[in-house]
Amino acid sequence: MTDTTTMSAKELLGFYQEELYEEARQAKIEGKLVCWSASVAPSEFCVAMDVAMIYPETHAAGIGARKGALDVLEVADEKGYNVDTCSYARVNLGYMELLKQEALTGITPEKLEKSPAARIPLPDFVITCNNICNTLLKWYENLAVELNIPCIIIDVPFNHTMPIPQYAKDYIAEQFKEAITQLEEICGKKFDYDKFLKVQEQTQRSVAQWNRIASLSSHKPSPLNGFDLFNYMALIVCARSKDYAEITFKKFADELEENLNKGIFAFKGNEQKRVTWEGIAVWPHLGHTFKGLKNLGNIMTGSAYPGLWNLTYTPGDMSSMAESYTRIYINTCLDNKVKVLSDVISGGKCDGVIYHQNRSCKLMSFLNVETADMLQKENHLPYVSFDGDQTDPRNFSPAQFDTRIQALDEMMKQNKEGVSNE
Amino acid sequence: MSRIETIISELSSISNNPRKAMEDYKKETGKGSVGVMPYYAPEEIIHAAGFLPVGIWGGQKSISKARAYLPPFACSIMQSVMEMQLEGVYDDLEAVLFPVPCDTLKCLSQKWKGTSPVIVFTHPQNRKLEAANKFLAEEYRLVREKLEKILSVQISDEALNNSIEIYNENRQVMREFTDIAANYPNIIDPIKRHAIIKARFFMEKSKHTALVKELNSALKSLPVEAFTGKKVVLTGIMAEPNEVLDILKDNGFGVVADDLAQESRLFRNDVPSGTDPLYRLAKWWQEFDGCSLATDAKKSRGPMLMDMVKASKADAVVVCMMKFCDPEEFDYPIYYRQFEEAGIKSLFIEIDLETTSFEQTKTRVQSFSEML
Secondary structure, three states, X not given: OOOOOOOOHHHHHHHHHHHHHHHHHHHHHOOOOEEEEOOOOOOHHHHHOOOEEEOHHHHHHHHHHOOOHHHHHHHHHHOOOOOOOOHHHHHHHHHHHHHHHHHHHOOOOHHHHOOOOOOOOXXXXXXXXXXXXXXXXXXXXXXXXXXXXXXXXXXXXXXXXXXXXXXXXXXXXXXXXXXXXXXXXXXOOOOOHHHHHHHHHHHXXXXXXXXXXXXXXXXXXXXXXXXXXXXXXXXXHHOOOXXXXXXXXXXXXXXXXXXXXHOOOXXXXXXXXXXXXXXXXXXXXXXXXXXXXXXXXXXXXXXXXXXXXXXXXXXXOHHHHHHHHHOOHHHEOHHHHHHHHHHHHHHOOOOEEEEEEEOOOOOOOOOHHHHHHHXXXXXXXXXXEEEEOOOOHHHOOHHHHHHHHHHHHHHHHHHHOOOOOO | OOHHHHHHHHHHHHHHOHHHHHHHHHHHHOOOEEEEOOOOOOOHHHHHOOOEEEEOOOOOOOOOHHHHOOOOOOOHHHHHHHHHXXXXXXXXXXXXXXEOOOHHHHHHOOOOOOOOOXXXXXXXXXXXXXXXXXXXXXXXXXXXXXXXXXXOOOOOHHHHHHHHHHHHHHHHHHHHHHHHHOOOOOOOOHHHHHHHHHHHHHOOHHHHHHHHHHHXXXXXXXXXOOOOOEEEEEEEOOOOOHHHHHHHHHOOEEXXXXXXXXXXXXXXXXXXXXXXXXXHHHHHHHHOOOOOOOOOOOOOHHHHHHHHHHHOOOOEEEEEEEOOOHHHHHHHHXXXXXXXXXXXXXXXXXXXXXXXXXXXXXXXXXXXHHHO
C-alpha cells in the first residue's frame, strides 16, 4: 500500500484521482458494480453499497483540460448531438459511444486508444440529479437508453420561492427512499443503514475541510489561489463520501494556513486586485485564463461554483440532506442567487467580477445580465463578461478574454483611485 | 362559403389575432386574460376563475431589444417572447403563469420584463412516483392562491372540476379532429390544421369545442379525399412560422398527425377522473409521456412516434427542431437511431422564429419529397 502520510496536498490530489479510476476499473474486472453519477447527485447511497463511482463531468473536464475534447466531440456530432448542447454531455456521450463500440466489437477505436483521459469502465447503472441543471436529466436518460441500464433520478425542483418549503423537501426525501429500493434491486442486497450513516458523517467531514479551504481566500493577501479550487474540485465531486477528500483537503488547508502564518501568499507580493469568477472554468484554456489574470496581478478569491458542494446537513436526517442537495444557488430564485454571490464577493474581498457566458450552460448564463446589474447596484464594483465554454475549445477567444479582463483591470484601478464606474 | 370554410376562417382569424380575442372576451364577460407560458401549465385554474387563458408562444419577429438580456444561444421561441415582453405586448395580461420544465425557462421565469405579475411553479421530474403528484398538487394549490389574490376571485373545487370537464371535452374533440383531418389533407391543409388547433389558445374552451365539433361532423359527411401527396407526422415544439407549413403544402405534404408541444401533446391525454381537482391536474403530468420536457428514463418518444407513423399510415416524420432547444436536441439522436433501425424516414428542419429566409428549408423539403 502506498504511504500517503508524507505526500503534499498536490500529490494527494493526483494520487487519489488516479486511485478512484483504478478502483472503478478493478471493480469492473472483478464483476462488481460501477455507477456513473452526476457531479452533485447524492453519492452517499452508492458509496454505502460499495459501488465504484465515476463522475462523467469531472472526466469530461479532464479530457478538455488535456486537449482531448475535439476527438470525442466529433463522435457525438456524428451521432446527431447538436453542437449547441452542453459540451460535458457531448464529450461524455461521445466517449461512451467509443466504449460501447469497444465492448461490442472487442476492438478499441483509435480515438479511445489515443484519448489523453483516464480510461473508465462502462456503467452498470447511472444516478442523476438536476440540482445544477435539467441537462443532467436529458443526458442521463440517453446514457440509460443507449446502454439499456437502470437510471436513478433525484429530482430537486427549482426553488422559485425561498425559503425551501417542507413539501419540496418531503418530495426529495421520498425519492431517497425510492433510490434505496432501486439500489437494493440493482445490487441484489439489503441497504446497509449503519454504513449509510457513517458515509453521511464522512461526507460532512469532507465538506467541512472543503469549506475550510474556501474560507482561506478571505485573507488579504490570500494564501489561496482560487484557480486551485477548480483543480481540487475533482475530489469534492468524486470522493466526498470517502476519506480521500477529507485527507487531501485537510492537508491543503493545513499547508495554506502554514503559509499564511509564514507570510507566504499565493501571488507572493504581487496580489494587486481580487476578482470573483462567476461560472464554470474554461477547462481547455485554464492556463490562459489564469495567467491572463495573474499577469495583471489579479487573483481570484471568489467563486460560487466550488460552493455547490457545500453540502452541510445533519447525518441521519433525510429532510436536512434533501435541503442541502436542493439549495444550490443556481437552483434557486434570482434574489437568492444574487444574495449568495454577494456573500462570495464580499467574503473574497473582491474588487470586480468576471462573468463567464458559457455556451454550454444556459442555466449559468441566462441570468448573468440581471445578476450583474443587481450586484453592481449593491456593491458598486465593476464587472465584465466574456464568451466561453467549459469543454468545447472552439467557443473561446483568447483575444476577447484578454481585452475584457484588461478593461476590468482598468475599471478596478479607477475604482480603487476613487473614480466612479457608474 | 360552405360551413366548413366559415368555421376554418373564423378559427384562423382568432389564431392570427389574439389581441382582438382578448378584447372580445373582455367586452363579453367584463373579465380580462391571464397569460400562459409554455409548457403544460394548468390553464383550467384560470378558466375556473372566469378569466381567459391566453397562450404565449412568441411570434415571427426580428430580435433587437432582447439581445441585451439574452445571449444568442437562447432558444428561438424565448428570444421572441423576450422581445415582445420588452415591447409591452403582454402588459394587458392580469398575470402570467410560468412553468419551468427546462433550464431556459427557469432563468426566464426570473426576468420577466413586462408589467404583469408572474406566477412561477415547478413540475416535478421524477414523475412516476406518488410523491411527485403530492408535490405538484401543492404547487398548484399555491398557483390557485396567488391567482385568487391577483384576480380577486375565489376558485372553488367545484368550479375547477367543472373546468377540467370542459377542457377534457375539448381534448377529446381535438383528438377526433386530428384523426378526421388526416382523411381530408386537401381541405385541412397544414396551415389550416395549425390555425384550427392554435385558436385553442385564445378562446374560451367550450366555444372552441363547439366550433371544432361542428367542423368534425361537417368533414365526416364528405367522402374521404383521395390524396396524391405524402403524409407526414410532425414532431417538436412547434411548426411555425406559417412559411414552414406553406413549404410543406407547396411540396404536396399533408400533416396526418403531430407530436408538437404546441399541438397534440396538449390534448393527447385527458385529465384523469377524481374528486380533488388539483390532484387530478397533477396526475395528468404523471401520465403524460413522450415529450422532451417530461423526464422519461425509458425514452418512449421514439417508439411512440413509430406507432403514430404506423397508425396514421404516414410516409415519414418531419422533425421541427426549435433552434437552441436543448431538451429537444437531446432527444433527437435517440429517436433518429430508432427510426434508422426501423426504416422510418425523417426530415430535420430548423424552427427559427426570427428568420425571414426559408430557402434552406425549401430545398430540404423539396429533396426529401423527391426521395420519398
